[in-house]
Amino acid sequence: MQEVGANETEVTEFILIGWSGRPKQRMALMVFLIIAYAVTVVGNGLIVLVFVSDPRLHNPMYFFLCNLSILDLCLITNAVPQSIANCLVDRPIVSLPLCFTQLYVGLCFGSTECFLLAVMAYDRYVAISNPLRYTLIMNMRVCIILATVTWTTAFMLTVVPCLAKPARFCGNNEVDSISCEFKSVFKLICTDTSLSQVSIYFTSSFTLVFPLSFILFSYLRILVAIFRIHSEGGRMKAFSTCGSHLAVVSMFYGTCIFAYLLPQTKSTNDTEKIVSVFYGVVTPMMNPLIYTLRNQEVMGALKRLLNKKNVT
Numbered sequence: 001m002q003e004v005g006a007n008e009t010e011v012t013e014f015i016l017i018g019w020s021g022r023p024k025q026r027m028a029l030m031v032f033l034i035i036a037y038a039v040t041v042v043g044n045g046l047i048v049l050v051f052v053s054d055p056r057l058h059n060p061m062y063f064f065l066c067n068l069s070i071l072d073l074c075l076i077t078n079a080v081p082q083s084i085a086n087c088l089v090d091r092p093i094v095s096l097p098l099c100f101t102q103l104y105v106g107l108c109f110g111s112t113e114c115f116l117l118a119v120m121a122y123d124r125y126v127a128i129s130n131p132l133r134y135t136l137i138m139n140m141r142v143c144i145i146l147a148t149v150t151w152t153t154a155f156m157l158t159v160v161p162c163l164a165k166p167a168r169f170c171g172n173n174e175v176d177s178i179s180c181e182f183k184s185v186f187k188l189i190c191t192d193t194s195l196s197q198v199s200i201y202f203t204s205s206f207t208l209v210f211p212l213s214f215i216l217f218s219y220l221r222i223l224v225a226i227f228r229i230h231s232e233g234g235r236m237k238a239f240s241t242c243g244s245h246l247a248v249v250s251m252f253y254g255t256c257i258f259a260y261l262l263p264q265t266k267s268t269n270d271t272e273k274i275v276s277v278f279y280g281v282v283t284p285m286m287n288p289l290i291y292t293l294r295n296q297e298v299m300g301a302l303k304r305l306l307n308k309k310n311v312t
Helices: 023-053 061-084 096-129 131-137 142-162 182-185 194-227 232-260 270-293 296-311
Strands: 013-014 094-095
Touching: 013 096, 023 194, 023 296, 061 096, 061 142, 061 270, 061 296, 094 096, 096 131, 096 182, 096 194, 096 232, 131 232, 142 194, 142 232, 142 296, 232 270, 270 296
Parallel strands: none
Antiparallel strands: 013 094
């Protein structure tokens, strides 16, 4: 800390006290994080690899799935390796610049995933409601534009505002979390946060509620299109192409809404800490499992890739 006045010090580092004094829980968490990180890197890395190497997957659906895998790799790599190292120390210390870098980069990737899931819902709507013109409407140029807008919008909504008016911390520097989680760090700001809270809820509503509303609207239109399909086999195929996306949306938005849209409290309970782990670790780990285990084309591409390596 640095002195800024007679009775006031300015925070230059944070102490993460989320699971201080609980070595057994920290060791269990560290083992879980190592396994989850390995599974996430392998699973998402394989999806990116099969998309790049197999021309049969070069279509809009798998282009966006590849984007989602890259996003999950970035999201989990942003904080999990540091969290694993923090589990080895009872009261890990993180510098303010590093903490804020992890915090806002994580928010940026999380916001990008919100918008990307909305784009993927639109892709499924076009594929089911207008299959004959699907490749014409969702051509590669359109896909690249949508992906670029998704990443850029998330960056503008999260990173740029934090550069405009940096928060001031003084006094208490103990973060009651296992990582630099936004809500826990925000509670330590010593200046007036009323305007910041309005900005946070506005940004959270825009990045969570707007994409989720668009996803729900898209699926209402998808249901209407499915019921117009006469054959039962066609309906089942249409439902199966949406099942994986719906599972990912439910898991991701459920944890995000709990973490960022519910009213804040001055203390952080264990449930909030577990939810932050679920949001930042479990969701990126489950995404490739959900998409590969339910998708025969991805499994087929993976088998062809492995057979090709065995031959060589």
